[in-house]
Amino acid sequence: GIQVEQSPPDLILQEGANSTLRCNFSDSVNNLQWFHQNPWGQLINLFYIPSGTKQNGRLSATTVATERYSLLYISSSQTTDSGVYFCAVASRAQKLVFGQGTRLTINP
């Protein structure tokens, strides 16, 4: 099956810093989503982005499907950005495979 690799596994930053999270996948996909799991366990969808670039406030994402990777950018980090960020992909429409996540800690 499709493999998803996220890097880095852990990232610790000061408030106000910028960060880039990477997601590599092993096969062509028609569905790619980024999620944030907050410290209380809630999973929030950030982007549905099988290709191209999207922006939402301080967050943006880019997927280069031909090169099988996606990037999530977080600018001017806030403590509320802390948590685990997951990339999930599917080569068959809805059957998402999740990466192991990047744990982001933003210190005040």
Added chain:
Amino acid sequence: DAGVIQSPRHEVTEMGQEVTLRCKPISGHNSLFWYRQTMMRGLELLIYFNNNVPIDDSGMPEDRFSAKMPNASFSTLKIQPSEPRDSAVYFCASNSGSGASFTQYFGPGTRLTVL
């Protein structure tokens, strides 16, 4: 909208007991997903439904697990008999199942502990 609703939020049971987890998807969504999250295996898709019909159950770990969706607004995941290794957080998610609406919306999860 109330979002995806799951119950119970926490369940503690003893090995061998039957466990039933419940999910109400977002109104109007026609695809529903059950996931399991553990430290060892991360987030795994167990089964998903489209228009109340199971489409892919290849992630269901074994016959002790079963899922149903009797109507568009309700689904259950049942474990019988439960074992300690079933301890995990179980998430339900839903979406509209088409085009840009492949975006999945997750419920708060049910934390299951099997003693």
